[in-house]
Amino acid sequence: MSTPVALPDLDETLDLQAVPLEPWQVVVWNDPVNLMSYVVRVFRTYFGYTAEHATTLMLAVHHDGHAIVATGPRETMEVHAQAMHDYGLWATVRKAPQ
Amino acid sequence: MTARTISFRLAPIEIQHLAALIDQLTVVIAAADEHPDPAVDRLVPAPYPDDPDAAEEFTAATRDDLLDRRTADAATVRGALSPFIDSDDAGDGENIDVTIRVVDIDPWLRTITALRLVIAGRLGITTDDEHDLDDPRFGVYDWLAYRLDGLIAIADGLDDARDLD
Numbered sequence: 001m002s003t004p005v006a007l008p009d010l011d012e013t014l015d016l017q018a019v020p021l022e023p024w025q026v027v028v029w030n031d032p033v034n035l036m037s038y039v040v041r042v043f044r045t046y047f048g049y050t051a052e053h054a055t056t057l058m059l060a061v062h063h064d065g066h067a068i069v070a071t072g073p074r075e076t077m078e079v080h081a082q083a084m085h086d087y088g089l090w091a092t093v094r095k096a097p098q
Numbered sequence: 099m100t101a102r103t104i105s106f107r108l109a110p111i112e113i114q115h116l117a118a119l120i121d122q123l124t125v126v127i128a129a130a131d132e133h134p135d136p137a138v139d140r141l142v143p144a145p146y147p148d149d150p151d152a153a154e155e156f157t158a159a160t161r162d163d164l165l166d167r168r169t170a171d172a173a174t175v176r177g178a179l180s181p182f183i184d185s186d187d188a189g190d191g192e193n194i195d196v197t198i199r200v201v202d203i204d205p206w207l208r209t210i211t212a213l214r215l216v217i218a219g220r221l222g223i224t225t226d227d228e229h230d231l232d233d234p235r236f237g238v239y240d241w242l243a244y245r246l247d248g249l250i251a252i253a254d255g256l257d258d259a260r261d262l263d
Contacts, residue, residue: 018224032218032223032224032225032226033223034214034215035215035250037247037250038211038247038250039205041207041250041254044257045257078145078156082145082146085141085143085145085164086164086208087207087211088141088211088215090143091145091160092144092146092147093145
């Protein structure tokens with residue numbers, strides 16, 4: 001890597017407050033088809049969650065009907081939702097409730 | 099270096115049935131291009147249930163790719179079964195160890211899951227307890243669950259062994 005001879009003199013201010021980053025969520029919903037062992041495996045291998053956390057999320061899906069499996073920028077959540085769809089899970093994306 | 103593999107033991111008759119089901123799945127997915135099919139729609143869930151515009155945009159951008167990947171996964175599984183199809187052994191021989199490359203485990207899991215989702219759609223399964231024991235199609239659905247669970251156990255065991263390395 002080369003070092004620039006002179007740094008451009010930029011008068012730049014970043015106002016992070018101007019664009020608040022609104023968190024979005026990926027929600028996985030209960031369905032009568034997918035096996036518990038399968039749902040745990042998908043959460044574990046795709047998101048890299050521990051077996052315990054993946055199991056907790058799976059049980060929440062099973063008993064509560066749904067679980068929030070990821071939170072973050074909308075584009076990223078859409079990628080995750082599509083990955084869940086790849087695995088046959090019923091996933092939706094929503095803005096995190098304020 | 100040889101690719102890492104696992105063995106998945108199936109009866110010859112199971113291999114014949116699984117291959118036939120996968121061939122049907124491929125046909126059903128292809129047909130959904132022209133004719134709407136609720137069972138195939140389940141493979142492409144709407145991500146924005148409360149926002150039809152956003153849902154339509156997302157679906158337009160992802161549906162074809164998603165279904166193409168299901169077809170590609172199905173072809174991977176079908177390819178692994180092919181050596182055992184069309185043999186003289188029509189189904190009552192010894193069990194067969196089907197070799198699955200470790201990188202193909204996920205395509206196998208996704209394919210059997212997709213089969214079950216489409217069959218559930220055809221059978222109208224909407225709750226956990228909906229089962230008609232007199233309908234042999236439920237037997238196929240349950241058999242696939244049994245085999246899927248077994249394959250998951252093999253795959254999970256592989257991950258556990260890797261963690262110990």
